[in-house]
Amino acid sequence: MNVDRILNNLEKKHPGETEYLQAVREVLASIEEVYNENPQFESARIIERLVEPDRIIIFKVPWIDDEGDIRVNLGYRIQFNCAIGPYKGGLRFHSSVNESILKFLGFEQVFKNALTTLPMGGAKGGADFEPKGKSNNEVMRFCQSFMLELWKYIGPETDVPAGDIGVGGREIGYLYGMYKKLKGAHTGVLTGKGSNWGGSFIRPEATGYGASYFAQEMLKSRKETLAGKTVSVSGFGNVAWGTVLKATELGAKVVTISGPDGYIYDPEGISGKKIDYMLELRASNQDIVRPYSYVFEGAEFHEGKRPWEVKVDIAFPCATQNELNADNARMLISNGVKMVAEVSNMGCTPDAVEEFQKHGILFAPGKAVNAGGVATSGLEMTQNAMKMKWNIEEVDRRLREIMINIHEQCVRHGKRPDGSVDYVKGANIAGFLKVAYSMLDMGVI
């Protein structure tokens, strides 16, 4: 494989798709060695077949706002790869959504889902719909119109969407309601469903819980734990909430959360009622964290800034792609950070990752750290297929087992000669091999 040649061709075919090209570059650089060791991959053109999605579905989403005006958004579903199971991956509703972002997310999802040990292919979708400031009824009408088109392309054995940024329990409810009405059947076609109607316990918490379990495994190699560590978290949505909840339960002190408006520094630690308040902040639909500083004494709001300037032992980026750059990385390092675990997808820029690796900081990528979310979606699918529901302890035990397994896969494929672990390489190789061998088994299709 010639990584540069492949990337040059892709760049010509898909000019300007920077996030997608960034994600492909990172994976190809990691797997180059194992790819070249196995000539079967090259003769089956595995890379050429992996980097392009199976199909991209784009559709118009017309809906009526509260003033009676008609609005039109663009909806997408990118079915990337189904070698190891039905397409699976979230839906993102955000004004930034475009083809490049969804392709990068779909591409990452292929390898992430392979790491979970469960049979799920990779997909992603969403719309350039901005939920910020929209009423409940507007969100409902948008979701119904979105599903009126999407339902033709999904199903419990073909493609199972879930949430992502801007799509939480409320949106999944409206989407599922419309799907059920159109289909005339209660199927497990979405995950992240409400606990009363087919959802799994722990799914809302799963990404953050899984990230904390993964972090514990990383720290074990240095004979340390989360207990007593000072932690910075970015974002304040579902993923940040679950991370704060579990990291705090495991004895860490989380001192930051953030939004597009700036970050909160709470030196006392974000625990108890303050964690519940994160849900209120989210439900206000304003996409700001500033009100936290009005409610809790001693908390500072830093307008327009990111939390990476705060001195911490561990950083958990939980907001969005490329939210931590090389300058942020250098600041964290000079403040003595020991570990950075990406909980957002591709949360760190490539040069930030390089800084961490150069300085021997424990670093792990989103596709390993945040895989607990989609893994628990997989467990939801299993429960739906069995038409039964596991209790909280059962789901949590399985989630923890999966995260330990993902960590082992990273170590197996990413161990450096000096005994340290390159988690980026380990995660990419482990995910790639599972998908590539499956593609070889099934021939050219």
Ligand code: 2IT
């Ligand atoms: O990025 C992700 O893994 C998700 N947004 C969750 C996907 C899922 O199908 O649960």
